[in-house]
Amino acid sequence: MLDDTKKIFIQESEELLEQMENALLEMEQVPDDAEHLNSVFRAIHTIKGAAGIFGFDAIVAFTHPVESVMDNVRNGIRLVDPDLVALLLKCKDHTANLVESISDGQEDISEALLEAGQTLLDELNPEQKSGALDVVKNKRENIEVSDRKNASDDNWVISLDFKSDALRNGLDPLSFINYLKRMGEIVEIITFTHDFPCWEDMEPESCYLSFRIALLSSASKEEIKSVFEFAMDDCELRIIPPRSELEKYLALLEELTGEELNKLGELLIQVGALTEQELSNALQVQSSVLSDDAATQEVKPLGEILVEQHVVSKGVVDKAVEKQESIREKIAQETQYIRVDADRLGQLINLVGELVISNAAVKLLVEKHDLADVQEVVNGVEGLVENIRDHALQLRMVQIGDTFSRFRRVVRDVSKDLNKDVELVITGGEAELDKTVVEKINDPLTHLVRNSLDHGFETPEERVAQGKPKKGVLRLNALHDSGHIVIQIADDGAGLDTKKIRKKAEEKGLIYAGQELSHREILRLIFEPGLTTKDTASNISGRGVGMDVVKRNIDALRGSIEVDSERGKGTLVTIHLPLTLAIIEGFMVGVEKERFVIPLSMVEECVEMDTNEWHLDKNSHYVNLRGQVMPYIKLSEFFGVNYQHGRRGRESLVVVRVGRAKAGIVVDRLFGELQTVIKPLGKVFQGLKGVSGATVLGSGDIALILDVQGLIGLASAKASDVKTLESV
Amino acid sequence: MAKTILVVDDSASIRQVVGIALKGAGYDVIQACDGKDALGKMSGQKINLIISDVNMPNMDGISFLKEVKQHPKYKFTPVIMLTTEAGQGKMAEGRAAGAKAWVVKPFQPPQMLDAVAKLVLP
Numbered sequence: 001m002l003d004d005t006k007k008i009f010i011q012e013s014e015e016l017l018e019q020m021e022n023a024l025l026e027m028e029q030v031p032d033d034a035e036h037l038n039s040v041f042r043a044i045h046t047i048k049g050a051a052g053i054f055g056f057d058a059i060v061a062f063t064h065p066v067e068s069v070m071d072n073v074r075n076g077i078r079l080v081d082p083d084l085v086a087l088l089l090k091c092k093d094h095t096a097n098l099v100e101s102i103s104d105g106q107e108d109i110s111e112a113l114l115e116a117g118q119t120l121l122d123e124l125n126p127e128q129k130s131g132a133l134d135v136v137k138n139k140r141e142n143i144e145v146s147d148r149k150n151a152s153d154d155n156w157v158i159s160l161d162f163k164s165d166a167l168r169n170g171l172d173p174l175s176f177i178n179y180l181k182r183m184g185e186i187v188e189i190i191t192f193t194h195d196f197p198c199w200e201d202m203e204p205e206s207c208y209l210s211f212r213i214a215l216l217s218s219a220s221k222e223e224i225k226s227v228f229e230f231a232m233d234d235c236e237l238r239i240i241p242p243r244s245e246l247e248k249y250l251a252l253l254e255e256l257t258g259e260e261l262n263k264l265g266e267l268l269i270q271v272g273a274l275t276e277q278e279l280s281n282a283l284q285v286q287s288s289v290l291s292d293d294a295a296t297q298e299v300k301p302l303g304e305i306l307v308e309q310h311v312v313s314k315g316v317v318d319k320a321v322e323k324q325e326s327i328r329e330k331i332a333q334e335t336q337y338i339r340v341d342a343d344r345l346g347q348l349i350n351l352v353g354e355l356v357i358s359n360a361a362v363k364l365l366v367e368k369h370d371l372a373d374v375q376e377v378v379n380g381v382e383g384l385v386e387n388i389r390d391h392a393l394q395l396r397m398v399q400i401g402d403t404f405s406r407f408r409r410v411v412r413d414v415s416k417d418l419n420k421d422v423e424l425v426i427t428g429g430e431a432e433l434d435k436t437v438v439e440k441i442n443d444p445l446t447h448l449v450r451n452s453l454d455h456g457f458e459t460p461e462e463r464v465a466q467g468k469p470k471k472g473v474l475r476l477n478a479l480h481d482s483g484h485i486v487i488q489i490a491d492d493g494a495g496l497d498t499k500k501i502r503k504k505a506e507e508k509g510l511i512y513a514g515q516e517l518s519h520r521e522i523l524r525l526i527f528e529p530g531l532t533t534k535d536t537a538s539n540i541s542g543r544g545v546g547m548d549v550v551k552r553n554i555d556a557l558r559g560s561i562e563v564d565s566e567r568g569k570g571t572l573v574t575i576h577l578p579l580t581l582a583i584i585e586g587f588m589v590g591v592e593k594e595r596f597v598i599p600l601s602m603v604e605e606c607v608e609m610d611t612n613e614w615h616l617d618k619n620s621h622y623v624n625l626r627g628q629v630m631p632y633i634k635l636s637e638f639f640g641v642n643y644q645h646g647r648r649g650r651e652s653l654v655v656v657r658v659g660r661a662k663a664g665i666v667v668d669r670l671f672g673e674l675q676t677v678i679k680p681l682g683k684v685f686q687g688l689k690g691v692s693g694a695t696v697l698g699s700g701d702i703a704l705i706l707d708v709q710g711l712i713g714l715a716s717a718k719a720s721d722v723k724t725l726e727s728v
Numbered sequence: 729m730a731k732t733i734l735v736v737d738d739s740a741s742i743r744q745v746v747g748i749a750l751k752g753a754g755y756d757v758i759q760a761c762d763g764k765d766a767l768g769k770m771s772g773q774k775i776n777l778i779i780s781d782v783n784m785p786n787m788d789g790i791s792f793l794k795e796v797k798q799h800p801k802y803k804f805t806p807v808i809m810l811t812t813e814a815g816q817g818k819m820a821e822g823r824a825a826g827a828k829a830w831v832v833k834p835f836q837p838p839q840m841l842d843a844v845a846k847l848v849l850p
Contacts, residue, residue, distance in 0.1 A: 167804060168803075168804055169804075169806075169826065169828065170804050170805055170806030170807065170826070170828055170847070171806065171828065171847070172806075172847065172848065172849065174849055175845070175846060175847055175848050175849045176846055178845075178849055178850075179845050179846045182845075205804070227846065228846075229829075229846070230806075230828045230829045230843070230846055230847060231846075233823075
């Protein structure tokens with residue numbers, strides 16, 4: 001904790017000291033300027049206050065007399081002369097030294113420094129020379145430094161910086177602080193006013209206040225945070241736990257019995273060191289880095305982000321990571337394996353699927369007959385069934401790490417054959433997915449890795465000539481993203497040559513000469529059959545039967561594949577796959593009497609017609625949703641549904657997303673979420689577009705599961721057809 | 729001086745519950761049954777906080793909120809939205825219009841008082 005508080009204090013003090021110096025230098029020129037006087041006073045006052053709250057006695061002892069002198073100057077009791085300004089500058093330097101000695105980690109201020117301070121103070125108050133030391137001493141006692149020192153270790157320190165719009169947004173900082181009193185005792189509160197501009201620039205409606213609050217409380221971090229829940233948008237809030245709390249976290253972490261391997265964030269929330277919101281913020285930061293377009297990037301560990309944001313102190317994160325490791329080891333030691341026939345597992349999962357459906361049927365009946373007493377039991381059963389389902393699926397989950405590791409050999413052998421120097425870096429190997437998916441992903445991955453080795457990486461000589469490190473880096477990464485697993489294959493090789501791809505595509509007649517295409521659209525062409533940019537085919541790749549097969553394989557797994565590349569920098573291939581093929585969380589929609597299920601993980605949002613938030617452009621086949629334009633498909637038209645009683649007036653839009661591609665699906669009714677077992681379609685129907693399977697509903701009706709990937713493709717094709725026609 | 733809170737809801741029972749809870753906590757309460765009514769009743773009054781329903785006849789909560797945020801005298805008054813709709817869309821709309829807090833019905837009076845206490849001094 002001390003590290004975090006120190007950092008905040010040091011950073012703030014340095015800024016304030018700089019302000020103070022500037023103001024002092026101005027004072028040398030214009031001695032009577034009230035604004036500069038105030039500025040110096042405010043700076044020293046704030047430093048004193050903050051030092052008090054954080055328990056740095058030496059700084060309080062020194063800055064207090066300086067503040068008194070400045071107060072006298074401000075009130076006209078003492079006059080400004082060049083000597084005084086020079087002395088004050090020295091005082092500023094001395095304060096900076098004190099602050100620095102804290103940042104160096106010295107617990108006690110050295111004798112020499114203390115003496116230097118005393119000399120300065122003596123110079124500052126010549127007439128009180130004899131009593132100066134006593135004055136300092138008295139002041140020390142007055143502010144009960146020793147008491148606070150103990151207290152500061154046991155206080156929550158809340159740093160609350162209101163944004164300038166806070167008042168305009170109807171917030172009263174005082175009311176929050178007042179409410180905070182319910183959480184415990186406010187030991188100390190410092191109001192920072194150093195953000196105040198000079199009077200001419202001040203807007204009375206703006207808020208310039210920041211607070212540092214020392215709170216003695218037994219509340220949890222989450223509880224303290226909830227006090228400021230309504231102010232979240234309008235303030236910067238940092239809550240630093242007291243040392244005792246910190247020890248509590250560490251103790252709790254120590255006590256955690258590891259039966260399950262939890263994620264770092266979950267561990268920290270469990271012991272109360274982290275709030276849910278802080279975690280989601282940090283995850284957002286993490287994923288925003290991830291979605292950047294750079295081809296070769298590393299995902300920052302969550303722990304580092306949390307420490308950087310001053311949310312959790314490093315000690316706690318380290319402890320949690322350590323715990324995670326030890327749990328992992330323990331699990332590894334304790335786990336015993338039983339070999340089970342995969343078919344038997346398959347049967348079990350199938351049966352569980354049936355159970356889910358039967359349960360849904362029972363639920364329907366209970367609701368239909370309004371059996372309130374049965375309801376509760378049914379809900380209990382539902383919970384159990386869900387639990388069984390999760391565990392059954394878990395049985396088939398395997399870590400992707402083994403699959404990744406196999407490529408070490410591939411990379412070594414192939415790069416040797418090609419006289420290339422490539423290192424394989426594997427991350428996220430602990431991400432789990434269904435064994436059936438793992439088996440099917442092996443081939444496409446091999447293709448991609450070989451492709452990258454063959455086309456992607458330059459020879460060591462070429463790399464050196466381009467100023468790149470001699471050794472190329474191929475990264476395999478896996479992570480979970482909202483019910484999907486994301487697999488990334490990144491290289492720092494030559495990248496794709498869009499001009500060449502274009503030329504080839506024109507030669508093959510895939511596009512017209514001069515057709516307008518975005519960078520991404522050109523890159524996507526590599527998934528078209530028959531396209532290869534390598535002039536000579538090798539035994540590793542280059543026959544143009546690769547990427548289209550890869551794409552087809554991934555499509556068959558209800559996944560998606562995207563490629564991103566920058567010439568000279570590298571290529572990133574991202575694959576999104578569902579975690580399992582057996583059961584999906586779906587969103588049910590209806591058209592006339594038909595029912596369709598959209599995989600929930602692909603649903604972005606649902607909008608009803610009458611909200612006026614969206615409208616269709618039937619000519620160009622685009623839907624405009626709050627200014628965002630995307631292709632759409634109308635299910636009733638697509639499946640040729642006959643309306644018996646004429647059209648219903650009200651339609652709804654379901655926005656779906658796969659990877660970066662978005663599209664709208666226009667339906668008549670929204671039914672809501674359900675989980676359902678996927679029944680594969682018979683051989684006859686396997687060529688059907690837009691449908692990936694079927695499922696039996698609780699009512700016994702059949703619903704088709706939509707192939708969102710395919711629908712998006714069809715919708716975009718339709719939309720761009722029109723676009724091309726128009727542009728011709 | 730006691731702080732004044734304006735409660736806007738078309739349901740008389742909700743107004744009553746909220747009113748009793750707030751009065752019990754020492755606030756003065758003005759009640760109105762929809763946005764239009766509220767705008768009429770608040771004029772000239774000093775209002776420290778507004779608690780408003782979303783779905784109301786005549787003028788709904790969001791439009792009312794927008795009016796309030798336009799009003800020179802009341803534009804900085806904090807607003808708590810009170811509603812059965814916890815939908816993200818509505819919430820975003822309310823936030824954009826300037827609502828600070830959101831209490832979802834059904835709620836317990838202490839929950840409401842907590843939200844109030846965070847926004848106005850007693």
